[in-house]
Amino acid sequence: MNDDRYSLAAAQGLDAQDPSWREHFWVPPTASGDECIYLCGNSLGLQPKRTRQLVSEELDDWARFGVEGHFQSRRPWYSYHEQVSEPLARLVGAKGHEVVAMNGLTTNLHLLMTSFYRPTPERYRIVIEAGAFPSDRYAVASQARFHGFDADDAVVELAPKAGQTTLLTEDVEAWLAEHGHSVALVMIAGVQYYTGQWHDIRRITAAGHAAGALVGWDLAHAAGNVPLNLHDDGVDFAAFCSYKYLNSGPGSVSGAFVHERWSQRSDIPRFEGWWGTEPETRFEMAPKFSPQRGAGAWQLSNAPVFSIAPLIASLELFDEIGMSALRVRSLRLTDYFLELLDRFGAGTFEVITPRHAAARGCQLSLRVPGRARELHSALADAGVVCDFRVPDVIRLAPVPLYNTYEDMWRFADVFRRVIGTS
Numbered sequence: 001m002n003d004d005r006y007s008l009a010a011a012q013g014l015d016a017q018d019p020s021w022r023e024h025f026w027v028p029p030t031a032s033g034d035e036c037i038y039l040c041g042n043s044l045g046l047q048p049k050r051t052r053q054l055v056s057e058e059l060d061d062w063a064r065f066g067v068e069g070h071f072q073s074r075r076p077w078y079s080y081h082e083q084v085s086e087p088l089a090r091l092v093g094a095k096g097h098e099v100v101a102m103n104g105l106t107t108n109l110h111l112l113m114t115s116f117y118r119p120t121p122e123r124y125r126i127v128i129e130a131g132a133f134p135s136d137r138y139a140v141a142s143q144a145r146f147h148g149f150d151a152d153d154a155v156v157e158l159a160p161k162a163g164q165t166t167l168l169t170e171d172v173e174a175w176l177a178e179h180g181h182s183v184a185l186v187m188i189a190g191v192q193y194y195t196g197q198w199h200d201i202r203r204i205t206a207a208g209h210a211a212g213a214l215v216g217w218d219l220a221h222a223a224g225n226v227p228l229n230l231h232d233d234g235v236d237f238a239a240f241c242s243y244k245y246l247n248s249g250p251g252s253v254s255g256a257f258v259h260e261r262w263s264q265r266s267d268i269p270r271f272e273g274w275w276g277t278e279p280e281t282r283f284e285m286a287p288k289f290s291p292q293r294g295a296g297a298w299q300l301s302n303a304p305v306f307s308i309a310p311l312i313a314s315l316e317l318f319d320e321i322g323m324s325a326l327r328v329r330s331l332r333l334t335d336y337f338l339e340l341l342d343r344f345g346a347g348t349f350e351v352i353t354p355r356h357a358a359a360r361g362c363q364l365s366l367r368v369p370g371r372a373r374e375l376h377s378a379l380a381d382a383g384v385v386c387d388f389r390v391p392d393v394i395r396l397a398p399v400p401l402y403n404t405y406e407d408m409w410r411f412a413d414v415f416r417r418v419i420g421t422s
């Protein structure tokens with residue numbers, strides 16, 4: 001093996017060959033004023049430089065137009081959310097009217113479960129993955145209780161088989177084939193926040209449907225990270241946040257997807273508000289709710305302009321680059337990272353994320369038995385921003401938009417000094 005491949009110069013050479021789009025982002029400085037090595041884009045994505053312009057234009061238009069800005073401003077607020085429908089649809093593989101930007105992620109999960117979790121005494125269970133993000137667990141358990149069920153019985157957490165760290169698709173399929181008759185809803189994470197596993201959305205959706213259940217996906221860690229085809233995969237509904245891989249800022253607006261097979265139906269129960277009506281007649285203030293076509297019918301309130309503005313800025317970048325080009329760079333960057341880690345620290349850690357490209361996005365979760373905390377604090381001292389989860393896991397997200405091969409090398413260099421073997 002040629003050691004030159006593992007030098008800083010080699011990493012810089014890879015950056016020259018396969019550059020990121022880092023110049024479009026603000027990278028936070030370390031205490032000494034250098035750019036940090038930011039590997040936390042799975043928690044909060046970095047700010048695109050063009051975001052400030054978009055937000056200040058809305059502030060200017062508000063100052064200039066007051067209420068008239070609903071129709072007079074450069075991006076009229078009345079239809080503000082409609083600007084992101086097509087870009088979001090391209091991002092998640094949907095039709096424009098199947099997606100909408102509204103609310104927060106957990107709020108949207110609840111609103112969608114109002115429509116798609118309709119338990120009966122025989123079919124009332126909700127299947128999630130073991131170790132699901134706490135908010136999702138709270139959401140499904142409270143939905144089950146709301147409908148009068150015992151959450152401990154109604155919520156099923158599918159765990160990996162003994163000796164495995166992640167769920168195998170065939171095990172999910174086998175479980176659903178055997179127990180699916182009691183399941184009303186399958187709602188799993190597209191990419192699991194802790195392990196980084198990318199679940200097989202098409203196969204699990206098909207298995208849920210074959211068992212007679214509906215299937216929704218939490219795409220918080222999938223949107224903007226992996227290519228998605230929600231429409232063709234037959235997903236019933238999905239929701240995701242925009243502040244992780246979508247770089248739209250803390251607490252920014254969520255996205256929701258409802259397959260057109262559902263949104264065209266008039267018998268679907270739904271919590272309703274005025275923004276879900278047809279835009280043409282909304283301001284007639286009619287007493288009866290007349291739903292607009294598509295996922296937009298699930299909107300309750302008028303669009304959060306200051307939360308959607310950063311999403312517009314961010315989605316412009318995704319459209320300019322394209323999800324398939326991003327995914328190509330993502331795989332190259334993460335593969336290189338894995339190779340460096342194996343080289344510099346083999347035997348001291350375990351990657352709990354599947355190594356197989358089809359079963360992961362950019363995130364790698366490292367289990368570092370007994371030394372994760374020590375490593376995390378040495379990394380912080382060296383200007384690395386990454387995330388530590390008890391008891392011994394460090395989550396690292398090399399984001400293809402703004403992380404560099406040099407970032408990977410600098411991380412691996414600290415790793416080698418703290419726990420390494422070579």
Ligand SMILES: *Cc1c(COP(=O)(O)O)cnc(C)c1O
Pocket residue numbers: 104105106107133135136189193218220221241
């Ligand atoms: C980040 C994340 C959330 C956060 O929920 P909010 O409602 O946006 O605060 C929920 N679920 C999953 C799976 C997440 O990764």
